[in-house]
Amino acid sequence: MSQSASTVINDMSLQVATVNGSGSQSANMVLLRTLFQMGIPVSGKNLFPSNIAGLPTWYTIRASKDGWIARKKEVDLLVAMNAETAREDVLSLRPGSAVVFDEPLQLGSVRSDLAFYPVPFDKVIQPVSSDAKLKKLLKNMAYVGVVAHLLGMEMGEVEAAIAKQFRKKAKAAELNVRAAMAGFDFAKASLEKKDPFQVRRMDANRGKIIIEGNAAGALGAMFGGVTVVTWYPITPSSSLVETLIGYMRRYRMGADGKSTYAIVQAEDELAAVGMVIGAGWAGARAMTSTAGPGISLMSEFAGLAYFAEIPAVIWDVQRVGPSTGLPTRTSQGDVLSTAFLSHGDTRQILLFPGTVEECFRFGAEAFDIAERFQTPVFVMSDLDLGMNYWMSEPFSYPEKPIARGKVLSKEDLQRLGGFERYRDVDGDGITYRTLPGTDHPAASYFTRGTGHNEKAQYSERPDDWVNNLDRLERKMETARRELPAPILDGTGAEVGIIAYGSSHHALVESRDQMLREKGLKTDYLRILAYPFSPEVRAFVDRHPRVYVVEQNRDGQLAALLKLDLPAELTTRLKSVAHIPGLPLDARSLTDEIVAREGR
Amino acid sequence: MAEKTNRLGLTPADYKGSKTTLCAGCGHNAISERILESMYELGIPPERVAKLSGIGCSSKTPAYFMSRAHSFNAVHGRMPSVATGALMANRTLIGLGISGDGDTASIGVGQFVHLVRRNLPLVYIIEDNGVYGLTKGQFSATADAGSTSKSGVVNQLPAIDTCLLAIQLGATFVGRSFSGDKKQLSAMLKAATVHRGTAVLDVISPCVTFNDHEGSTKSYSYMKDHEEPIHELSFIPSYENIAVDYDPGSTVSVKMHDGSRLQLRKLEDGYDPRNKIEAVTRIMTSHAQQEVLTGVLYVNTELPNFYDLLAIPDEPLATLPQERTRPPRKVLDEVMDSLA
Numbered sequence: 001m002s003q004s005a006s007t008v009i010n011d012m013s014l015q016v017a018t019v020n021g022s023g024s025q026s027a028n029m030v031l032l033r034t035l036f037q038m039g040i041p042v043s044g045k046n047l048f049p050s051n052i053a054g055l056p057t058w059y060t061i062r063a064s065k066d067g068w069i070a071r072k073k074e075v076d077l078l079v080a081m082n083a084e085t086a087r088e089d090v091l092s093l094r095p096g097s098a099v100v101f102d103e104p105l106q107l108g109s110v111r112s113d114l115a116f117y118p119v120p121f122d123k124v125i126q127p128v129s130s131d132a133k134l135k136k137l138l139k140n141m142a143y144v145g146v147v148a149h150l151l152g153m154e155m156g157e158v159e160a161a162i163a164k165q166f167r168k169k170a171k172a173a174e175l176n177v178r179a180a181m182a183g184f185d186f187a188k189a190s191l192e193k194k195d196p197f198q199v200r201r202m203d204a205n206r207g208k209i210i211i212e213g214n215a216a217g218a219l220g221a222m223f224g225g226v227t228v229v230t231w232y233p234i235t236p237s238s239s240l241v242e243t244l245i246g247y248m249r250r251y252r253m254g255a256d257g258k259s260t261y262a263i264v265q266a267e268d269e270l271a272a273v274g275m276v277i278g279a280g281w282a283g284a285r286a287m288t289s290t291a292g293p294g295i296s297l298m299s300e301f302a303g304l305a306y307f308a309e310i311p312a313v314i315w316d317v318q319r320v321g322p323s324t325g326l327p328t329r330t331s332q333g334d335v336l337s338t339a340f341l342s343h344g345d346t347r348q349i350l351l352f353p354g355t356v357e358e359c360f361r362f363g364a365e366a367f368d369i370a371e372r373f374q375t376p377v378f379v380m381s382d383l384d385l386g387m388n389y390w391m392s393e394p395f396s397y398p399e400k401p402i403a404r405g406k407v408l409s410k411e412d413l414q415r416l417g418g419f420e421r422y423r424d425v426d427g428d429g430i431t432y433r434t435l436p437g438t439d440h441p442a443a444s445y446f447t448r449g450t451g452h453n454e455k456a457q458y459s460e461r462p463d464d465w466v467n468n469l470d471r472l473e474r475k476m477e478t479a480r481r482e483l484p485a486p487i488l489d490g491t492g493a494e495v496g497i498i499a500y501g502s503s504h505h506a507l508v509e510s511r512d513q514m515l516r517e518k519g520l521k522t523d524y525l526r527i528l529a530y531p532f533s534p535e536v537r538a539f540v541d542r543h544p545r546v547y548v549v550e551q552n553r554d555g556q557l558a559a560l561l562k563l564d565l566p567a568e569l570t571t572r573l574k575s576v577a578h579i580p581g582l583p584l585d586a587r588s589l590t591d592e593i594v595a596r597e598g599r
Numbered sequence: 600m601a602e603k604t605n606r607l608g609l610t611p612a613d614y615k616g617s618k619t620t621l622c623a624g625c626g627h628n629a630i631s632e633r634i635l636e637s638m639y640e641l642g643i644p645p646e647r648v649a650k651l652s653g654i655g656c657s658s659k660t661p662a663y664f665m666s667r668a669h670s671f672n673a674v675h676g677r678m679p680s681v682a683t684g685a686l687m688a689n690r691t692l693i694g695l696g697i698s699g700d701g702d703t704a705s706i707g708v709g710q711f712v713h714l715v716r717r718n719l720p721l722v723y724i725i726e727d728n729g730v731y732g733l734t735k736g737q738f739s740a741t742a743d744a745g746s747t748s749k750s751g752v753v754n755q756l757p758a759i760d761t762c763l764l765a766i767q768l769g770a771t772f773v774g775r776s777f778s779g780d781k782k783q784l785s786a787m788l789k790a791a792t793v794h795r796g797t798a799v800l801d802v803i804s805p806c807v808t809f810n811d812h813e814g815s816t817k818s819y820s821y822m823k824d825h826e827e828p829i830h831e832l833s834f835i836p837s838y839e840n841i842a843v844d845y846d847p848g849s850t851v852s853v854k855m856h857d858g859s860r861l862q863l864r865k866l867e868d869g870y871d872p873r874n875k876i877e878a879v880t881r882i883m884t885s886h887a888q889q890e891v892l893t894g895v896l897y898v899n900t901e902l903p904n905f906y907d908l909l910a911i912p913d914e915p916l917a918t919l920p921q922e923r924t925r926p927p928r929k930v931l932d933e934v935m936d937s938l939a
């Protein structure tokens with residue numbers, strides 16, 4: 001095989017189309033890991049249905065020498081294993097793409113502008129096993145071998161990836177290696193390379209890890225000293241707590257054999273958040289994890305915790321709503337409702353992790369913030385970030401000691417003689433609290449969701465009400481200055497772009513496209529928290545046009561910004577909101593912003 | 600004359616709350632007094648108690664006793680989850696949950712049911728008046744079928760018997776009493792307080808403003824006529840250390856977790872509150888006979904509680920030091936290596 005001028009190296013997107021429940025996930029992980037081990041920047045996106053078995057599912061792997069890890073809009077190599085979607089999948093490809101397909105699907109005649117590679121998977125796998133059930137699974141590993149040959153993956157790395165994937169099952173590993181070899185040998189003997197896509201060893205991944213955001217968040221929580229965890233299963237958040245359970249069992253058992261934590265599967269999200277609030281009140285670092293429908297259920301409690309001033313950490317791994325919506329697709333659709341979650345003048349603190357590293361960091365820091373401000377902290381992740389695998393530098397051990405906020409001990413009370421729960425002694429809006437069980441006659445106070453004065457006594461007096469709400473507002477102003485600051489990239493451009501969360505990855509690639517293809521220079525501010533830092537306003541102030549990129553229909557963060565900015569600045573904001581139910585891609589952003597800039 | 604004190608040297612005033620804002624004569628006030636009194640008599644340090652409640656006239660009452668205890672007046676029907684969280688965070692607290700019949704049997708029935716299944720150590724008091732007092736007298740789910748509202752509307756739906764429900768679902772201490780029955784309620788509260796599992800007490804507590812009329816089955820006069828104590832209760836605290844003589848033929852003596860004894864002198868032949876099936880049968884018979892059966896209907900001191908199941912240490916999770924809640928650097932290194 002010669003390397004023609006049209007060869008494309010380490011810059012391609014591979015899509016595997018299978019049936020949900022057919023066991024292709026291990027094979028796809030092996031492909032991903034092989035590329036990762038070959039030092040090529042890689043990312044994987046699982047597009048799966050809300051179904052246990054039978055519906056179509058697609059797994060997309062992108063290799064990018066330039067390090068782009070967002071979803072690529074175009075598919076370069078399709079592995080078509082699903083009869084139901086095969087035709088449509090093939091029809092949607094760009095000319096020049098390649099298709100590996102299960103021979104009985106007879107796709108070769110559908111189009112004449114693609115490179116087709118028919119593979120009789122049943123026959124290929126026949127010598128590996130005669131067990132019908134196993135064969136179904138091994139077929140997947142056979143396509144790994146075929147793809148490996150076509151793209152020039154190193155089989156030694158494929159074997160290593162299989163060993164890692166099946167590390168606790170040596171026998172399965174061996175069988176899978178044989179299946180991959182069978183695919184590889186078949187391709188070598190029978191397929192003639194007709195497409196330009198190839199991979200080559202690089203050295204871009206030295207020292208890196210691969211992890212899903214949910215696992216990163218779980219690790220963060222563990223190192224953040226979480227002691228009470230509650231949950232109610234819901235996609236895409238379940239794996240956060242499920243992973244956490246695994247880690248905690250392993251690393252958070254005391255020398256006495258007792259757990260240094262409690263994890264409870266609650267009866268619903270109302271109970272899950274109620275337990276977190278009870279635990280936070282009693283002084284624990286408590287968290288729960290959910291998605292849209294669960295967040296909606298938590299609304300009443302979220303207002304109580306805001307108003308009664310109780311720390312709580314709530315992960316919202318966002319999926320597509322309204323209602324049950326697209327339960328297995330990603331979105332940033334809960335931003336606006338969560339910022340004001342609950343009735344009345346409620347305001348909530350939101351964090352927006354954009355990388356797995358930030359999932360880890362915020363997983364821990366969210367507790368410091370919640371205890372510092374004595375209020376709920378919502379960590380607004382999403383399905384793309386949470387459930388897909390991302391490369392990252394290894395996480396750093398938290399250097400700062402755990403900070404428990406303004407809590408008065410028995411000794412403090414002896415010194416002070418007493419305290420008033422809701423009095424702003426320090427002028428930052430944050431008041432002092434005591435924990436139940438503090439052994440001092442002046443320690444107790446009455447926690448309530450009803451109107452109260454500085455002494456936590458019931459009050460309907462207008463002055464008490466206004467005083468309290470003003471102080472709560474002051475507390476949010478303090479938060480604005482102390483929450484994780486936005487990250488700025490670039491200065492001096494006329495066009496500003498604001499994004500947050502997982503949109504970051506498509507946006508950085510899009511900025512590069514805009515610059516290279518159209519000479520369009522942009523400055524970029526990535527927001528990490530709400531209430532917004534004063535730097536956000538300064539950024540808008542410096543840019544006549546600011547595009548706000550996000551994954552929802554209504555431009556929810558843009559709307560939040562408009563509430564926050566002075567009237568004369570709000571007209572500068574241009575919402576770029578996309579919600580196709582697929583992770584954001586750079587090309588769509590580039591096309592839209594370039595068009596709106598008249599380029 | 601020296602002031603009256605308990606074994607801690609505290610006076611009844613140390614157990615006081617702020618002045619009640621409930622209607623004069625409301626059953627809930629009497630229950631608050633019994634709680635205050637039993638905590639004083641048991642010599643429980645008020646600082647060790649966590650009072651938890653939902654929303655309703657009943658749920659307001661934690662403000663009216665034991666101001667020296669922390670208190671959390673949460674949202675309607677959700678006290679069980681808040682209590683579960685608070686007590687998991689600090690298992691050394693004595694949890695005192697105050698709820699109403701609306702708070703428990705209507706909006707909160709889901710959380711009530713799951714609380715009971717977990718056998719969380721908590722005294723759960725339902726101040727049961729058959730109506731929503733705070734929203735002015737609508738029927739609650741514990742109102743008996745056929746009973747009438749103040750304006751004469753007949754309740755057509757069957758009542759939820761919270762005691763029956765609690766027994767079926769695994770509560771390990773279940774009692775019914777009457778706010779006007781000082782002696783019984785006091786003994787029941789003390790035993791429930793030292794019990795290390797969920798103790799559900801359904802206390803009939805007349806609402807003088809909306810449900811004390813003829814036609815109500817939760818009025819003072821109805822209770823006078825229909826209360827049927829199944830035994831006579833007395834509570835002998837562990838620290839009193841007196842040898843008790845009793846006739847096993849006529850008295851059941853239950854040893855509580857802390858060594859205290861709950862003595863149940865049978866008024867009714869053969870009733871053994873340690874027998875679940877019997878308890879359920881007898882409660883259902885009482886419905887048919889239109890009696891309000893009171894007493895400790897079921898008790899089991901043997902089952903593991905929620906803390907046992909969670910395998911948490913004896914000290915509060917809430918205040919474990921960082922050395923125990925943040926794994927060392929080498930753990931992160933190990934995890935990072937496994938992900939490379």
Ligand SMILES: Cc1ncc(C[n+]2csc(CCOP(=O)(O)OP(=O)(O)O)c2C)c(N)n1
Binds near residue numbers: 654699703728732
């Ligand atoms: C979510 C919600 N719905 C409705 C209410 C209004 N509400 C307040 S108290 C109450 C009923 C209380 O009844 P119960 O628990 O029996 O207490 P009581 O006042 O009779 O002691 C209702 C419906 C509320 N506070 N919250």
Ligand code: SF4
Binds near residue numbers: 624626733808
């Ligand atoms: S309305 Fe009824 S329940 Fe409420 S305080 Fe008055 S008497 Fe008690």
Ligand SMILES: [Mg+2]
Binds near residue numbers: 655700701727731
């Ligand atoms: Mg009531």
